[in-house]
Amino acid sequence: MASTSANPEATESKPQLNQRELEVIAKAWICITSINNGVPVIDSKKLAEIGPYASADSARHIWKPIEKKLFAIAGAPPPTPGAGRGKGTPRKRKADAAADGEDPGTPTKKPRARKNTKAATKKDEDDGDLADGEA
Numbered sequence: 001m002a003s004t005s006a007n008p009e010a011t012e013s014k015p016q017l018n019q020r021e022l023e024v025i026a027k028a029w030i031c032i033t034s035i036n037n038g039v040p041v042i043d044s045k046k047l048a049e050i051g052p053y054a055s056a057d058s059a060r061h062i063w064k065p066i067e068k069k070l071f072a073i074a075g076a077p078p079p080t081p082g083a084g085r086g087k088g089t090p091r092k093r094k095a096d097a098a099a100d101g102e103d104p105g106t107p108t109k110k111p112r113a114r115k116n117t118k119a120a121t122k123k124d125e126d127d128g129d130l131a132d133g134e135a
Contacts, residue, residue: 015069024063025070027047028066044063045059
């Protein structure tokens with residue numbers, strides 16, 4: 001008779017990988033392009049080609065939850081998104097625009113011009129007839 005032992009590792013709530021996730025990990029292993037801060041960078045386009053995925057975006061959406069599970073199993077914190085890449089040139093703030101001599105406020109909205117209606121033109125014609133003295 002098999003006895004069940006109280007293994008402390010088994011009682012912890014570590015995520016478990018299923019067979020499908022293991023297959024994705026094996027395919028992702030082939031698609032590693034580099035390692036950035038100890039985290040492997042996966043080429044999503046190549047993973048989409050190897051796996052049965054329609055696009056690189058769908059392959060990335062499959063990989064990210066598995067990557068989080070792997071970090072949870074390892075006991076390491078997941079990497080922060082965008083930590084290694086720059087955001088480019090930041091946008092100017094309105095205070096900086098005011099210092100440059102530009103108006104920091106929003107432009108005022110011009111009212112819509114009213115179109116002349118036919119009634120107004122007929123009224124003007126009638127008034128012109130009365131001015132001639134023909135009433």
